[in-house]
Amino acid sequence: MAVHMVGLRGLMATRQYCNNINNIPRQVRRVVALLQDQPLHQTVTVKGWVKGMRRQKERTFLDIDDGSCYKKLQVVLNSDQRPATLGYHSAVSATGILQPSTHPSQEVELLAEEIEVVDVGMQGDYPFKARQTHPPDYTRRFPHLRPRTNSFASLLRVRSQMKAAIQHYFEREGFINVDTPILTTNDCEGGGEVFMVQHLMAEQQSKGSSEGKVQDSYFKQPAYLTVSGQLHLEAVANGLSKVYNFSPAFRSENSQTRRHLAEFWMVEAEEAFLVGREGMEALLGRLEGLVKEVMTEVLEVTSQDVQAHWQRNQGTEEAVRSALDKPFSRVSYAEALDILSGAPDLPPVSPGQDLAREHELYLTNTLGHTPVLLTDWPLTIKPFYMSACEDDSSLALAVDLLVPGVGEVAGGGLREHHLPTLQGRLPPPQHHHNNNSLQWYLDLRALGGGVPTGGFGIGVERLLQFLLGIHNIKDTLPFPRWAHHCPC
């Protein structure tokens, strides 16, 4: 057995690594594949990082993590051939025979015949310690290194699978993926704080301008970062019937709470020919079905990563199981106000007023600890494009989906199709987007061929918070941005 130490970092490591003379035929495999397929007695190579090391007199046991799954692969080598530089978070390439493990916690292990140290691991101010779990408030300070921790790597795998599951759902259901624009002259919600986008000229760049000496003639009108692609989706739904986007969205709220992000991901769906209460029923069924199917797929594919979060975050598993096993609760805004009037310690809600997060959480807790589809909202507190109920024109055919522990994760409804009604509800002209910029949206009704549509938007980060029990939304995506924080 030849234990091969190719050492030290930087160019030297790279050069030696490249030139490594290697007589063993290599088949590089991922850890997840070795643990699943268990190709016993075959020679394989794994490449990853040392996440655990147990040195015994005769043998050394390494836990190798290549990011492909929650579990590590145990690699066994003769202790006298252990490279001196091997340590926590060393990057290694290990080649050997896969064999059954005698240890009860794993079925297979790799008996190393060759091990190369690609990088020695922790140097200088490396922020993470061996065999130590760091709190999220700490790891969040190192977004560029955080993916190396077990818990955040888990989060990233679950996030990836959740996005894939959402796409799989829409593919199964025949929805067409449509890229709504990030740069827009509209602000869909008509009230939020938005980011403005300006052209920076090359000559200004070279002066290192940071005082806003920018050129804003790139577009004819002021351009903003999108807060929602819904209006654009409506346009495309009048042609393709069933469409969705999956895209970043932006809010420039000057907030430092654990619930706010300046940049987040939303999936929005829009479907043509949804009308009245019957259309609303179809919409609610789709929203509930989507959330359940997506969570089910994520639990199946990345179960160990989800379980790891559930073990840390008490009560999350019960809440998710309840959401999957029971129908979502369905209540109207009026019924919700009745329920809230019996809440002892909550600020009262006047009819026509929006709910605060504490009200949302009280509702989900009171209504069987399940997600709640809250409908029949006062039209006055919903955006201008919402359709009124045909049986009560003061109510909107709108829904918020509330989940335990998080609050609102999705919102949607049917869109006002009647042109004069819509024109009467346009945002006031003193708003920063002048109403001319919405003429194209009115055209969808004015020029004919348009049909009633309905849809919803789901916040990916909030759904992840619910599934995994993540306290701070900043820990649901790799490079969170919020007020005063855009470090890289």
Added chain:
Amino acid sequence: MAVHMVGLRGLMATRQYCNNINNIPRQVRRVVALLQDQPLHQTVTVKGWVKGMRRQKERTFLDIDDGSCYKKLQVVLNSDQRPATLGYHSAVSATGILQPSTHPSQEVELLAEEIEVVDVGMQGDYPFKARQTHPPDYTRRFPHLRPRTNSFASLLRVRSQMKAAIQHYFEREGFINVDTPILTTNDCEGGGEVFMVQHLMAEQQSKGSSEGKVQDSYFKQPAYLTVSGQLHLEAVANGLSKVYNFSPAFRSENSQTRRHLAEFWMVEAEEAFLVGREGMEALLGRLEGLVKEVMTEVLEVTSQDVQAHWQRNQGTEEAVRSALDKPFSRVSYAEALDILSGAPDLPPVSPGQDLAREHELYLTNTLGHTPVLLTDWPLTIKPFYMSACEDDSSLALAVDLLVPGVGEVAGGGLREHHLPTLQGRLPPPQHHHNNNSLQWYLDLRALGGGVPTGGFGIGVERLLQFLLGIHNIKDTLPFPRWAHHCPC
């Protein structure tokens, strides 16, 4: 047979539509499902738009399009029961029995028992005429209505399938989807024109500010819209090994050509443990494999939409078939200069100079009309993070993928892993992002545990241009943005 006309537009239509008393049990099916599954003699409902109408004395034949596929469904109704308002681009709901068609161009047709007009169709300045194909330069003026045209609906279906196929590829290959940020304080390429992002305060919004009176203290440093997520992907690859993003990216080039967009979609992949020429070979194989697998899936799933484009765009099918059937050509920059020196009508390229698009197209044409993987670039014309070849430090382990008719669709390479070398190649400090903002990127090497990585980025719009033969890149996405154009 009851032909039911529920008429006129707006609220009236909506109300009648909602209240429609309907004794026929409805099963709403998509056109694509009816044409594929052919549930003969069943009562079904389709909802879509009238794209063709042939009125005969006894019967009227409608072509109904619901956006689900290229083909329309023929609906047959008794002419005396044809709603008076029915016309081109009317939105209808048709219920009847699916039966075999006697017409040779379709296998099934719907014998209508009930038809509702949800919207009468073309009104006022409706820009598209019945039975007329409008040129792209014309339809592009109506981005909000363009999805209603047959050719652009086709484009959107193919685009959606191409994005899905790219995601399927990375799922099969075990890559984790990672959302790199849109808002960033870095400019990856270190030279492009970028958009600057500023916070618009609510009080400024209400004043209708459009003169750039904005607040730029939202982030501590000036923030820009990303031109590439590669540096961030490198960080995550040092933990998850195989990662990719799929995200909008931005260039504020002040260009009006048919090849430029201010906002476009890129997929970027990054893989750990890629080193030297062996790593480069793996990267080239992956890039070629990805492009071939993606195009193959798109051709299979949306073949009629692709064929429709190929019939219009001469030579495209041959170019795509050639790309799929033959290995991509592989040439070095030096070899490319040799080939170009024999080109009679092209401007000469001095060694160390970048190629223009005309050179790229000459190379693809000369080298068997196939895609070309162009490698071994002079290090000096590639970005600072590119790794040098170990056998010639003047050359970069970098690749451009060139395709016939379009030019560059992808670029990539291995990243410089040696810290002092990387530090020596950082962009000059007078550049608008000061070098401190890249300290996190240097940390990946400085703090240990980092490994050599490599990857590539593919422009989705350019790949679509190649697959479908689309002349103007603005016709590859639903809401294109370029200089002076952000109309909605």
